[in-house]
Amino acid sequence: MLTSSEIKQIKSLKDKANRHEQQKFVVEGEKMVAELAHSAFTIIAVYATDEWIEQSSNDIKGLLKEKLIKVKTKELERISSLKQPQSVLALVAMPQQPETEIQFKDIILAFDDISDPGNLGSIIRIADWFGIKQIVCSSTSVDLYNPKTIQATMGSIFRVNVFYTDLEKWVSANKQNATFYATLLNGKSVYAVAKKRPAVLVFGNESRGVSQSIQQLIDQAISIPKFPDEKSSPVESLNIAMSAAIFCSEWRRD
DSSP states (O other): OOOHHHHHHHHHTTSHHHHHHHTEEEEESHHHHHHHHTSSSOEEEEEEOHHHHHHSOHHHHHHHGGGEEEOOHHHHHHHOOSSSOOSEEEEEEOOOOOGGGOOOSSEEEEESSOOOHHHHHHHHHHHHHTTOOEEEEETTSOOTTOHHHHHHHTTGGGTSEEEEEOHHHHHHHTTTTSEEEEEEEEEEETTTSOOOSSEEEEEOBTTTBSOHHHHTTOSEEEEOOOSSOTTSOOOOOOOHHHHHHHHHHHHHHO
16 A cells, blocks of 8 residues: 555656656556566566556566555556556656767767657657667757656657757767768758768757757758648648658668
8 A cells, every 4th residue: 555655756756856856757557567677777666456466477577576566546546647547657766877878879869959748759769660779868858757758658768768968069079979960941851861870860849940059060951851842732840750750761771
């Protein structure tokens, strides 16, 4: 049974400031917790109903061991951030990911002030699909551990490393380590540009795009052209996650 102080503490993690002060975050759902159990993340506790425990494999229960705590459905509903709470919730320690661990070997996705948690979560899932293991976000970007971000990753958060830094300074300091591309509406077509590696693909804020200060630092501006021509449709832009998927696919084709 959960105590009132435990319920209060877990519920407080819906707030970014509390998450980072306590260095903890919440993972919810059967699939997510199963992925978590097989990851390198440090699990503090897993709260689950009788039904989930009975239906879980011995493998999962063996990995969780004494961290698995039986609770009632009503208790899970009190600590869940989901509109329809599931049967299991995990409390997890935030991993330490300093930017010094970033490796310039393949493709890195970088985001200049991405603001929507669902977009970031979808992008992490896209990166996982295309075997891209590193994402760099500006320090003003949406929090990785926002519950909506975590849910949108569908477990990919446990396989993709996400770093936060002063993006302008980071780009400037690492010009010699990779070719930097910025996704701009007036950039060269992604279907025609030379796709070098290691590469950093920089995406801008959903409404403002890549900042001018970072545009001045990149090596090549790239874009996804409209078809059959620019005047054929009133659509002004693509969703950032959709754009990321197209760019990742094109880099993997070469």
